[in-house]
Amino acid sequence: MSLRLRPLTVQDEEQALAAQAELAPDDFMFLLDTTPGQPWADYVGRLAAIRRGEALKEGWVPATFLVAEVDGEIVGRVSVRHELNGWLTRYGGHIGYGVRPQFRRRGYATEILRQALQVARAAGVERALVTCDLDNVGSAATIERCGGVFEGIEPESEGTTAKRRYWIDVPPPPP
16 A cells, blocks of 8 residues: 655645545544644644644643655544543543545555554554544444454543543564
């Protein structure tokens, strides 16, 4: 598969904003921490700062935001959190990913998660928590294909839907 994860760039504005609009009806934020009217270059710079753990908002942790690209088209995205806080431990997990609607059912989610696990390992995560909405059978299957071991269900709370919780042991990269 030719899917590759890479950082968002200033050239990605049009595709990324389109993805944001496409996933909004699903209550899924393609872009994280956007501010209305913020220049795109500033937003891309903000993502780099979050990756470095700089100027984090309260409750945020260092995280790597990457887009998934196939043949020059952004098909999805992933956010790899380098550590967990209380909310992430209950609901968000180490890795959050999404695929644009027109690119679903092509194996992209599985490949995004596989590659994201290596990004997590590079950030020091040896055991990754990955969650999905209780009713998202597609995401549950993706997580299980990537080695996810079901731990249980976190009930709905704090304005968050119930989540299925999985742990994945992340092997070190080959020598």
